[in-house]
Structures are given as C-alpha cells and as structure tokens.
Amino acid sequence: DVKVTQSSRYLVKRTGEKVFLECVQDMDHENMFWYRQDPGLGLRLIYFSYDVKMKEKGDIPEGYSVSREKKERFSLILESASTNQTSMYLCASSLGRPNTGELFFGEGSRLTVL
Amino acid sequence: RKEVEQDPGPFNVPEGATVAFNCTYSNSASQSFFWYRQDCRKEPKLLMSVYSSGNEDGRFTAQLNRASQYISLLIRDSKLSDSATYLCVVTPNSGNTPLVFGKGTRLSVIA
Numbered sequence: 001d002v003k004v005t006q007s008s009r010y011l012v013k014r015t016g017e018k019v020f021l022e023c024v025q026d027m028d029h030e031n032m033f034w035y036r037q038d039p040g041l042g043l044r045l046i047y048f049s050y051d052v053k054m055k056e057k058g059d060i061p062e063g064y065s066v067s068r069e070k071k072e073r074f075s076l077i078l079e080s081a082s083t084n085q086t087s088m089y090l091c092a093s094s095l096g097r098p099n100t101g102e103l104f105f106g107e108g109s110r111l112t113v114l
Numbered sequence: 115r116k117e118v119e120q121d122p123g124p125f126n127v128p129e130g131a132t133v134a135f136n137c138t139y140s141n142s143a144s145q146s147f148f149w150y151r152q153d154c155r156k157e158p159k160l161l162m163s164v165y166s167s168g169n170e171d172g173r174f175t176a177q178l179n180r181a182s183q184y185i186s187l188l189i190r191d192s193k194l195s196d197s198a199t200y201l202c203v204v205t206p207n208s209g210n211t212p213l214v215f216g217k218g219t220r221l222s223v224i225a
Contacts, residue, residue: 033212040122042217043158043201058212090157103150103213105157 003027006091006106013113019078021109023091031094032074033103034058034066036087043090049074081113117141118216120202126222131192135219137202138184147185149176150201152218158201161187192223 007022025032033048035058045058047066055066063085067075074093078085091106120137127133139147147164162169164176164185175188185204189196202216 031212040217043215045212048212102148102160103158105159107157 004091004093004104004106006089006109008109009107011109011111013081013111015080015082015113017081017113019081019111019113021076021078021089021091021111023074023076023093023106024072025074025093025104026072027093027095027104028071029093029095029104030071031096032068033092033094034064034074034076035090035092036060037090037108038087046076046089078111081111083113085111086113087111117206117214118202118204120216120219122217123220124222125219126224127192128224129192129194131223132188132190133192133221134186134188135200135202135221136184136186137216137219138182139202139204139214140183141204141206142180142183144204144206146205146213147176147178148203148213149185149187150203150215152199152201154198158215161200189221192221194223194225197221197223 004025013019034046035043037043044060046064049055049068052071065077089109092103094103117140149161150158151161152158164178168177173190177186199218199220201218203213
C-alpha cells in the first residue's frame with residue numbers, strides 16, 4: 001500500500017516562528033502536493049511538485065515555501081508563522097500526470113499558531 | 115463562476131435510504147472526474163472515478179453529464195458507515211494543472 005507520512009500530527013507554534021512540515025512517500029511517485037483545509041473553504045492547493053527540485057505555486061502560495069531535494073520528500077515551510085496560517089495541512093502524492101490518477105493523502109498536520 | 119460547486123449539506127438521511135449528490139463544474143474541457151470520501155478528522159480517499167459511461171461499485175453509482183456539466187453520486191441502501199463528506203474532483207483545462215476539489219457535501223446517515 002502507498003504510504004504518505006507527515007512528520008507531525010499536531011503542532012503549536014508562536015507567531016513569527018519558522019515552521020517545517022515534512023512529508024515522505026514510499027511509492028516513488030513523481031507528483032507531490034501540499035494543501036490546507038479549513039472549514040467552509042475546502043481543500044486549497046498551496047504548492048506542488050512534479051519532480052525533484054521542481055516546484056509550482058498553487059492557489060494560495062503566499063507566506064509559504066517548499067523544498068523537494070529528494071523524490072520521496074516534500075517539505076512545506078512557513079518562514080514566519082502567522083495566526084491566519086492555523087489550519088489542517090495535508091500532503092498528497094500521485095503517479096503519472098498530475099491531473100489524472102489517484103491522490104494519496106497523508107493523515108494531516110494540524111497547526112495552531114498562537 | 116467557481117470551478118467546482120457542491121451543495122455543502124448536510125444531508126441527513128435514515129438508514130436504508132437512497133441519496134444523491136450533484137456537483138457542477140465550469141470548465142467544459144475537463145476530462146477526468148472523481149469522487150473522494152473524507153471521514154471526520156481523516157484524510158480524503160478516492161471513492162471512485164467517474165467515466166463517461168457511468169460507473170457502479172456496489173451501492174455506489176457515479177454518472178457524468180457532459181452537456182449540463184455535472185457529475186452525480188448515488189448511494190443506495192445507506193449505511194451508518196456512509197456518513198462522511200463527499201468531495202467532487204475534476205481536472206482543470208490545462209495539461210499539467212492539478213486536480214480541482216469541490217468543498218464537499220456532508221452526509222449523515224441516521225439510525
């Protein structure tokens with residue numbers, strides 16, 4: 001079975017802190033994605049990547065950056081956390097073309113910024 | 115117009131009932147369609163793909179209407195375990211742009 005592992009299920013950070021959210025997948029998928037999910041707003045795409053060292057902005061990239069140094073790992077970085085970044089963050093991966101096929105999600109990282 | 119629109123619900127139905135959700139999409143060039151299921155406090159998981167000819171998997175039937183630009187999900191003989199949020203997902207027009215998710219329709223099946 002495909003497994004997407006997010007390093008932290010729950011985090012509490014203070015405003016201005018730098019936050020790293022790590023995501024690792026074990027099925028050699030080319031595509032990896034970071035979403036945030038908020039009540040009433042659904043899933044919103046932050047960044048995605050089709051290959052190592054490649055990244056593309058999604059719908060809401062402001063305040064975030066990403067890193068993909070290895071195929072299996074895709075990291076989301078909040079350079080200076082703010083309270084409006086309190087959310088559930090979901091990482092996903094997929095095989096093949098990015099807009100087809102099944103997305104496999106991690107269990108999510110719930111971030112609270114105080 | 116939003117790319118993918120769903121009625122947020124909640125749909126509250128008794129066990130054994132048949133329930134149907136619709137989802138409209140704005141891009142007539144969209145080619146791939148899916149229904150995902152998300153349980154409370156869990157990650158989304160693929161429920162089924164939606165093919166032009168329709169798709170049935172046990173109690174679940176998905177259909178596509180290209181002319182009216184909507185997809186539907188029909189659940190027959192609802193079970194308590196069907197309670198979840200159902201997300202409609204479509205491809206956008208560009209070749210490599212990721213899938214677009216609807217905000218979901220919440221279903222509660224009541225004993």
